[in-house]
Amino acid sequence: xxxxxxxxxxxxxxxxxxxxxxxxxxxxxxxxxxxxxxxxxxxxxxxxxxxxxxxxxxxxxxxxxxxxxxxxxxxxxxxxxxxxxxxxxxxxxxxxxxxxxxxxxxxxxxxxxxxxxxxxxxxxxxxxxxx
Amino acid sequence: xxxxxxxxxxxxxxxxxxxxxxxxxxxxxxxxxxxxxxxxxxxxxxxxxxxxxxxxxxxxxxxxxxxxxxxxxxxxxxxxxxxxxxxxxxxxxxxxxxxxxxxxxxxxxxxxxxxxxxxxxxxxxxxxxxxxxxxxxxxxxxxxxxxxxxxxxxxxxxxxxxxxxxxxxxxxxxxxxxxxxxxxxxx
Numbered sequence: 001x002x003x004x005x006x007x008x009x010x011x012x013x014x015x016x017x018x019x020x021x022x023x024x025x026x027x028x029x030x031x032x033x034x035x036x037x038x039x040x041x042x043x044x045x046x047x048x049x050x051x052x053x054x055x056x057x058x059x060x061x062x063x064x065x066x067x068x069x070x071x072x073x074x075x076x077x078x079x080x081x082x083x084x085x086x087x088x089x090x091x092x093x094x095x096x097x098x099x100x101x102x103x104x105x106x107x108x109x110x111x112x113x114x115x116x117x118x119x120x121x122x123x124x125x126x127x128x129x130x131x
Numbered sequence: 132x133x134x135x136x137x138x139x140x141x142x143x144x145x146x147x148x149x150x151x152x153x154x155x156x157x158x159x160x161x162x163x164x165x166x167x168x169x170x171x172x173x174x175x176x177x178x179x180x181x182x183x184x185x186x187x188x189x190x191x192x193x194x195x196x197x198x199x200x201x202x203x204x205x206x207x208x209x210x211x212x213x214x215x216x217x218x219x220x221x222x223x224x225x226x227x228x229x230x231x232x233x234x235x236x237x238x239x240x241x242x243x244x245x246x247x248x249x250x251x252x253x254x255x256x257x258x259x260x261x262x263x264x265x266x267x268x269x270x271x272x273x274x275x276x277x278x279x280x281x282x283x284x285x286x287x288x289x290x291x292x293x294x295x296x297x298x299x300x301x302x303x304x305x306x307x308x309x310x311x312x313x314x315x316x317x318x
Contacts, residue, residue: 010165031168031193033161033200033215066186068193069283076270101182104190104291111267 001052004045013064015042019049024060030075031068039074043081050085058082058090063097064105072108079112079119086118093120100125149225152178156221158207164196171224180231184318187291188224188231191316194284195235196222203237204309230293233316241310244300251314254285255295262289292316 001019008014013028024046032038050058060082067075079094086092096112098105106125113121146154153171155163171192175185199220210216220237239247254262266286289296294317301311 010169011161031197033197066189068190068197069287070197072270072283072287099182102186103183104186111270115271 001045001049004042006042012038017042017046017049019053022053022056022058024058025063026061027063029066030064030071031066032071035068035070035074039071039078043074043078046078047081050081050090053090054085055089056091057093058085059093059095061095061097065099065102076112079116083116083118086116086120091120092118093122095122095124097124097126100127150227151223151225152231153224154222158217158219159196159199159203159222160217161197161200161215164193164200167196167222168193184231187318188233191233191288191291191318192222192224194288195233195314195316198284198314199235199237202239204240205238227317231318233318234313235315236311236313238303238309239312241302241308244310244312247312248298248300251285251296251298254289255297257289259290262286266290288316292318 003019004015004017006012006015008028009032011029012032013026013030016025016027018024064075082092082094094112096109098109100106106123109121109123112119113123152174153167155167168189172185172189175188180188199222200216200218203218203220205219207217207219208214218237220235223232223234225232225234254265257265266283269283269286285296297315297317299313301313303309303311
């Protein structure tokens with residue numbers, strides 16, 4: 001199936017899903033006007049890919065610097081789909097990038113880790129020089 | 132100059148006395164929220180506000196302004212499949228001693244007041260730990276039918292605020308079907 005690429009805007013993240021390489025990436029800020037409308041097609045494509053690639057080793061890099069409440073909800077269901085793939089035989093590796101000082105995003109990572117046992121979660125705090 | 136400002140000087144004086152960093156009253160579209168967000172973020176950075184506080188302020192700003200875009204009862208345009216909504220309200224960020232105060236006001240249907248009050252009132256009596264638990268619960272539950280967002284917005288604000296959220300409802304004397312909803316978060 002085709003890869004999925006959506007360029008970032010001020011209020012929506014870059015979506016770079018290279019299905020052919022089993023490498024998914026989300027990067028940027030997320031507070032689109034309608035989070036459900038933005039994420040629903042992305043999640044749908046991802047589900048299709050997961051269904052067609054059972055048993056794959058999938059890496060997802062998440063480097064979101066801000067997401068609003070409605071995006072939070074959509075991200076949670078996206079990661080739920082990955083967790084289900086993990087439970088049915090795929091291997092899902094998630095790199096969770098965040099500013100080391102950003103407690104909110106670090107805590108959300110902890111929530112994901114607690115809830116989605118089939119995702120191999122790696123916390124990747126970024127330390128900025130000169131602070 | 133003085134003549135030009137005469138009628139409006141009270142407004143500017145008040146804004147200065149109250150340490151207003153940012154104020155917008157009028158119609159809110161998604162583009163306006165994005166543009167204001169950019170300026171608010173930069174302003175707080177230049178003012179030397181710490182990164183964690185900046186993030187909390189920005190987050191509350193986005194939740195409050197998007198609430199206006201989605202829920203204010205005064206719509207210039209309701210928004211649909213392809214075009215976004217534009218609705219009326221006001222957002223004000225000011226500094227009060229050590230804290231920042233974020234205030235938003237928008238008109239709503241008086242018939243909806245009790246429903247909204249029932250959502251907000253319980254948050255006032257919850258400890259931060261209880262708010263965090265409610266947030267976790269809400270994250271995992273289905274989106275309420277009357278919500279265009281996630282129903283998580285108020286919990287997000289309550290979690291980031293340094294005091295319980297304050298709110299008030301002012302029915303409009305000239306239009307009893309409409310009530311002004313005010314929400315204040317201290318950060």
